[in-house]
Amino acid sequence: MNRATRILPLLLAATLLAGCEQVSEYTGELPDLKLVLYSFVRPDSMVRVDVHQTRYFSNNSSELPREVTGEVHVNGQLAGTLYPTPRSPWELAVQHVADVYPRPGDRVRVTARAEGMPEASAEVTVPADTVPIRVDTTLLGNPGKLERVHYTLHINDTARERHYYRLIVETETYEVVDGERYNSTRHYAFSPENDPLLVGSNNTWINEDVVPNRYHIFTNETFEGTGYTMRVSAGARNTTRFEYAHDGQTIGQRNVMKHHVTVVRIDEDTYLHLKSLMLLEMGEGVMEPVQVHANVHGGVGIIGYAVYSTVTFEMPEVHVQESGYIN
């Protein structure tokens, strides 16, 4: 249970007798609206920046900034300009791209401006090295039951400095109907198996509805200069049968196709940003809002880096019988 839900009921008891709330229209000064920039630079990949803007509390939905322009500088030199890509109606931001492919060790600066808003910029240095990981697997479970694959990740971090990471386990699935594959999907559910680095900062509190470490971020504080072994698991096979209503006969099955186990090395600003997002989501701002970390000058958001180390496991295909059990 987070601190807010511990303390709020107690404060509520105290305020019930005598407290009250006043609401008044805010007539004070409002700050200028700002650009919101999000970009996680990947080595040897195109620079992509999501751009939108802040809004006041009087606006339910945000508008998109107008006349957005921007540049990408690499090592102090202009390397490219930002141009927008087509945006889907459900997306809140417009993704801008620049034909720039930073290399490990490059210092990348992203600058953007829009009509009526101050210029926003931030800089990040892409790390020169990646962190090698090795993944071992163990398949556990009983035939016919939900099976899980247990992964043992060995992170070899020999640097004598603080590093920041995320763990992403992505599952690709598909449906098989009459031997044909359909509806390939991706999801990110996995079990951290109580690994202390992944579970969260406090595992002795009741926390019913909120995943403590939603973004599965961690640092090398406990293994700086050495390495770390982490164990997680993900569902390997889903034997749920489903029947198509139109014929009542056809039997399908959802199979796991692949697991992509990725250790993402991120910068400190991104780490702090994600950490503060989690605090915000957990409702930690009892009397003051959680100040979500940002590194964009003149604006809001994060320009960081993300260096991926991915290992992919492809699951064997299975066949379903009429009984619905696995061969």
Added chain:
Amino acid sequence: MTKILFTGLLLAWLAGAATGQERLYDFSFAGEPVERVIAAIERASGTRFAYPSSLLARFPAVTGEFARATLRQVLDAVFVARGITYKLQGDYIILGKQRRPVTVSGTVKDAESRETLIGATVYNPASRRGTATNEHGFYSLSLEEEEARLVISFVGYAPFDLTLALTRDTVIAVELQPSIQLEEVTVIGESLSAWIRNVQPGQVQFPVKVVNNLPSLLSESDVLKTLQLLPGVKTGNEGLAGLHVRGGNADENLYLMDGIPVYNPSHLMGFFSTFNSNVIKRVDFYKGTFPARYGGRLSSVVDVRLKEGNMQEVHGNLSVGLLASKFDLEGPLERGKTSFQLSARRTYMDLFLPSLLRSVTRETDGHGWENYSTGRYHFTDLNAKITRKFRGNDQLSLSVYWGKDYMNYINRSRIENTLGPVEEGSDVSTTYTHLSTEERNWKWGWGNFITLLEYGSRVTERLYGRYLLAYNRYVSTINVKIDSTLSTRREQLLSNYTRSLYHSGIEDVIAKVDFEYNLSARHTARFGGEVIYHTFTPEVSNFTHLSTAGEIDTLGQEVEMKNRARGGELSLFAEDEIVLNHRTRLHPGVRLTLFRAVDATYFSAEPRLSFHYAASDRLSLKASYSAMSQYIHLLAFGGVSLPSDLWVPVTRRIPPMRSRQVALGIYYRPHPGWEFTAETYYKTMKKQIECIDGATILPAYRAWEENVTVGEGRARGVELQLQRQQGRTTGWVNYTLAWADRRFPGINRGKRFPARNDSRHGVNVVVMHRFSEAFDASAAWVYNSGARATIALEMYDMPKIEGVNDSDAPSSPGIPHVEYRNNYQLPDYHRLDASVNYHRQKRWGTATWSVSVYNLYSRKNPFFVYMDGEVRDGTRKSVLRQASLFPVIPSFAYSITF
């Protein structure tokens, strides 16, 4: 005949080179009467002697040889060696009796209770020298051997005037008669006793009577609330704990109860203080100058001394109020030698709060669903002290303080579903009744426990020693249980039990010695040291989850965490109050501290200096410099100071905090009973800690150092105060103009930002009027320009973060964006409190009715504010939501004093 041995030849040879051109004389005396010696000197030097005839009545015959000696050498040898002083004044040599320094010492007590008085003034008008009694009522004053007049005075007592012939060190025990006739207090230069007396810049002393006479919240007088009416002192949020003194943080104040630190000085998060005003003897408050005997905090020292108990008779007080009651009892266990003091308080909001909350929160749909909340709160505290006095001003006391706050909040819900009937022809029972219950129970308790053994001893007439051994503990415990069941009428189908227990605190074992040494008429030294062994338990927690399905128990999870740290602190101090002349005093001092933490050792040398110049009997100027260090931090959450905040020691990564403060003051008494003070200060604070953006200090102690950043703060200001100390109407009005800011790497991009307590203007007006012996009233008006808060004035949409399922994405409307820390100035804070007291004298004592009103005009002062959107007149607008805590709160109390 007594031969006087001369060293004149040697002196003459030595001094001849030094004195250069001074006239030299040759004398030879062989058993000459002193009159002839005087005549010879007069003839040779052309001077004239003047002296009382009785002075040389028994002077012995003089024998000696002087060759090429100066006049001074001759006079030194003939007269000084025999205890006669001389003064050269033109052509005259004036002889006088050499006065030997003698020491007058003793204790000052209340004539009725025999309780010692702290800070009573003992003053000699002729020499303009004086001193004050120490914590055990002991004083020591060096005077010259003569007939001396002493004036002993203390506020609330009739002064005591005596004249005596001092020929040797003398012990005088004085008993002062209590008096309510304050007009009798006499102004005697620096010895004026006043309601509020400033001895050094930024130091305030006041008797507990001031505390008891001021209006109070829920009729509970409170020393911390009184301090908040002084210039330069601000509170935290409305009703919550913490003093912010001269721009400092709430954890930078040292609260002492008989010399022992109190880690949480408040009940109910600041509504009441830990200090029961019925047992307080005296309060010393330091905010600018800190004598070297104090250390460990940056911003202020609140030194509270408790009563010892009446040595003569049993007395008591019982007070019954609207929401709290207290009683105290004091008296002799052995008359004149051993006394006891016992006092207790308890609130009883828990008697009616549960049913009130339940009735207010109960919801039901009339079809089996019910939900309600209930809760309770109370605090209890107990002070007990036994004091034994021995011959020679020695005394031994054993005292205990125990205080506990308890808060409980329960939420219960119940759903009863009756299902059925099932299909016709079925042989299954036609209805099913399922009952689902859930209870969430939060319990929160916190409190201090202090026990100390103190021995005070008059080692000599000039040296007094205090020896102290103490144990001090502060604990906060949070216990959360969630219990849910699913059952039918016949059996329990499923149950889940989750319990989380969290415990944090700090324990100290303390040994202290403290000596006060009257070195001479001009030097009063104080020196000593203390050793503290700290045990920090920032987090001990236990989590258990148990599921039961049918008859099968499944222990889902059990996790235990223990974090402990230990630290040792050794401090030595020395200070000296130096009387340079009758107008000028200097008070230098130094405090040395060695702190050993888990992974680091720190040392500090803290110089202290204060200077006092009395330009006249009415006007004095003071200046001071203080360096302070603090080795423990209080990790507080987002500006809210709560009892569950963690005390943690410094580490290798988080060094001690340091402050330096310079203060200047002018003190002027335009008229007897009136005093005007003006002080200005400048303070720097280094190595303060602050939560970094995006971090919060949860009770999880692990990795707390990564959640804070180390930076600095500054504060400066001017404080003006005019007070009236005598007459039927007394009180004060003060004004503070102050600035406070902070700068931390990682916050606001390293730029300076206003401190939370950066409230530019502060005004306090306090009036106390005594209409008659039976009726008195008081009022206090407090004003502070708005403090600072961090609020978001704009927001932006949550970004899509890779690696999270869309279904798991939070449903938050957006991310509030804060421009910079403490960006918003809250509305001004002001309130008016008033109280009236009606006293009736009875045969057995006094009965008093007290009626008080807190926040008389129901000002809705901000507790916290936040921005939101709301549709008004068909248009969505930005609105400010402000939660306020206390509207007008009347209260009454009935007390009897016997």
